Amino acid sequence: MANSKFEYVRNFEQADSLLPNTWIVVRIDGRAFTKMCAKYRFQKPNDRRALDLMNTAAKAVVTELSDTIIAYGVSDEYSFVFHKSSNLFERRASKLVSTVVSTFTANYVYSWSTYFPDAPLSPPLPTFDGRAVCYPTVQNLRDYLSWRQVDCHINNLYNTTFWSLIQLGGLDNKDAERTLAGSLAADKNEILFSRFHINYNNEPEIYKKGSVVFRHYELVDPNGHTVDTDTDADGLAEPIQQQSKSRAEKDRKKRAKARVVVEHMDMIKDDFWDRRPWILSNKPGKVPKEA
Amino acid sequence: MANSKFEYVRNFEQADSLLPNTWIVVRIDGRAFTKMCAKYRFQKPNDRRALDLMNTAAKAVVTELSDTIIAYGVSDEYSFVFHKSSNLFERRASKLVSTVVSTFTANYVYSWSTYFPDAPLSPPLPTFDGRAVCYPTVQNLRDYLSWRQVDCHINNLYNTTFWSLIQLGGLDNKDAERTLAGSLAADKNEILFSRFHINYNNEPEIYKKGSVVFRHYELVDPNGHTVDTDTDADGLAEPIQQQSKSRAEKDRKKRAKARVVVEHMDMIKDDFWDRRPWILSNKPGKVPKEA
């Protein structure tokens, strides 16, 4: 029985390759997580177990997809960045997005019981949707990550104050909302401190900064060292095809061996990037001795 | 701290809405399933547990996403069809694909231990990638599904014969390949019957036909009944927006209550569709009394 009669349907598939030489961000978001939070009684304003579970799933994605250079997570969302030189799945958007989402979801469900041993999953299960966005320059990419990290800060300060008013101050949701309407950051800090003796600065970094996932190598001294991402960062990148295949293969293997870490630190300032030139260059750094 | 400085990065996200009034097929495929099969010792040529697990995950997708009208699975792939009138996620390709893939993956991992109690999962976990394709006409859509079902038949006949030669005939892989090179369907049927007393027609339907997932209502007599998908099937569909919202809402609820079934039957002939007009019309049928 020949299949040729029907095979014409393959021609309906349409190309969705992402523009070459751009940084690809795949962002995933929890679907209906408000319900999830209620169903499994996530703590407010932050549930450490839920965040640790997100980070575990994100680490698996970064580890398995070695073209990801960095990931950033906050709340029920995570952004994965593919290096601009990546040709994974020929840069097809649907393959990139679906693979990230599937790997993340698989690990989230698989590791659930480690973090919530007393609250077994039941259908409908936690799921995530995703999308891919391209950024042409390092500045655009860093602005994207800064946008997410500033958002993390804004939301966490609000939520911390909001839930303090409720949990410690005895207000109901509406009164807490009303109290915070139009308030500035300084006002919220003041409410936390004067009413509840909470110094926001002392809150855990994971809540204030979110989580940054990347491969760990020896830090670089930004002053004593000619950071070799210069050529990559300046938009005058070498043509994609000119890196030798064997070199690319070697680098891939090095990256596969590198330790993937989860940190909670500022990515907005230059320092983070200056000391970790391998992230934007995608050239593996020195493996630390202690590792 | 204002976020406005960075928010411009949102403008880089690009629209990916699928053409209205077309049938959307989201097909997912197992990633690196050859390795998976080896790692968890899937039986050859078909592992019933693995197929049942696929079907369980697919049922969850069809149940949770009520705009899916039918799904078809074979081996490590599954196709989910959204009705041409669906406006789920405003028809954004990345949202549709990622949601299907995430829901499928979550259920696959979650239900794994039910079907493989003695082979616990370990990283790297099973994952799936996906893509969306639009089909403008019922004929194109049916040809797509026929294409997959014919493929199922062709592959299963080959694999059944191939593994019989090895498992029952004592050949090694190369000899089995050589034996089958250039053989026609009749040749394979003959090999199975004369050498191994296997009548291919008696093989389980799930292997020969794959799995069809849909909502179950009372079957319709194609002769005694004016099938009311006529208007939908003839390309002269009513404008999408003209169905009243309340009617749409009622239909959605009815669909949500309908029983989702997994069958192993021919979808290529008209009969399957004639007796189940609700699949293409997306108008819920009569709930069977026995249900």
Place this chain on the structure above:
Amino acid sequence: MANSKFEYVRNFEQADSLLPNTWIVVRIDGRAFTKMCAKYRFQKPNDRRALDLMNTAAKAVVTELSDTIIAYGVSDEYSFVFHKSSNLFERRASKLVSTVVSTFTANYVYSWSTYFPDAPLSPPLPTFDGRAVCYPTVQNLRDYLSWRQVDCHINNLYNTTFWSLIQLGGLDNKDAERTLAGSLAADKNEILFSRFHINYNNEPEIYKKGSVVFRHYELVDPNGHTVDTDTDADGLAEPIQQQSKSRAEKDRKKRAKARVVVEHMDMIKDDFWDRRPWILSNKPGKVPKEA
């Protein structure tokens, strides 16, 4: 000197093929035609010479691009429809749009002096922009054309009344606008008739209906004849590739010889289409004897 060092830039070109088996409409619009009208003193509310020039350019497009089945023009816009089976330029949107726009513009500029012998063109020259839209069903396509023709009617009734109030009634623009604010079609007919003795029904068809461009064959009696577009119109189209190449070639030649006509008639009712089955079937009809 080898060019290979730079040739990688070709990879940045992205696919833009339009979905197969859908009707492609390329609509072009005059750019800055308000200025054009003033500069060359187009008559209000309709300038017959300008419309004839548009029609001449449109005829050239339909004649030169034999995959166009019909075109419809009103004011400074024109829509060109490519048959759903067309594979012209592999259905690449940019090629289709740019070729239509270029052919139209070339003919518009070339034929200008025929229609405006006393008003020679000077820079900036008249130009047009364009876009392509796909319609999956005949009904969608006909609704598109009906949309444009209804728009023609609505605008022409308004403009005819508006300019009568000014040219015959002595009102200024603002007063004319005010007079028509909120008026219904009946009100405008009444104003035309009672104030200016104009029976709108007697206005020239070209102004009321716009211009329809198509290949002319012998009309078909919709009752006495089994219209052979049935299979095409019902969404159950034959797979695209199944029409034989030689047949397609013959049809192309016949179409190339057919006379392209410009008519001003109703396309909204079925009659127009029933009597001209060749438009939607793309199978050339009988050449009329008188031709």
Place this chain on the structure above:
Amino acid sequence: MANSKFEYVRNFEQADSLLPNTWIVVRIDGRAFTKMCAKYRFQKPNDRRALDLMNTAAKAVVTELSDTIIAYGVSDEYSFVFHKSSNLFERRASKLVSTVVSTFTANYVYSWSTYFPDAPLSPPLPTFDGRAVCYPTVQNLRDYLSWRQVDCHINNLYNTTFWSLIQLGGLDNKDAERTLAGSLAADKNEILFSRFHINYNNEPEIYKKGSVVFRHYELVDPNGHTVDTDTDADGLAEPIQQQSKSRAEKDRKKRAKARVVVEHMDMIKDDFWDRRPWILSNKPGKVPKEA
């Protein structure tokens, strides 16, 4: 008569905005120019009138679309570059391509008689198709332009030698082809010089280098001057929205007044760009006194 019944068809139009912060190249190509060349007896290997006509049309495009920063033409093709910060037509591909193609075509047809007074146009008229491609970095953009200019050189050397063999050497086409098969640049130079006393270096620059169109300001000394495109060229571009609107408006006016010139010079080396920083910065330079 309401139009609402049909207006749903507008929803079928799909977004085609090009990625922000990337350099947009719209390249147009003559359609069927081999026939055109024969019909109007263009001189071989280069027809100066035809090239001058192309350049006249290109100047009109650059002049009328002030977001174009440079254009490059060779033979029957022309590439127009829009600055990466351009938001013309909201960066919609079809609008950009169609407007460039239409403006070019209109001017080509309009100016034809100036360059070919003795060969009046007749249908089918000269037309062009077009496409848009995005380049993320200055280097990618310059590589694109270098690619076209190297192509110009390669083709012109070949064509000059080929036609010399025929026109001066008396060979027929096949023999000329055979003579050049596998020849290197040096071989062609040698043939030209030894057989026909032609020093290729003395050929007109317009044939060897093609035509570069840009706004003319006072040249900058690359050494004595800190070229202020640094920030733009290094990929660390300021967010697009941060340039003030009034500044943008002023710059637009300055650009509109600048003289658009056509030159035949090397764009591959840095010198061209270093001395004309306004091209990549899109900040108007100093208007030369002599202008």
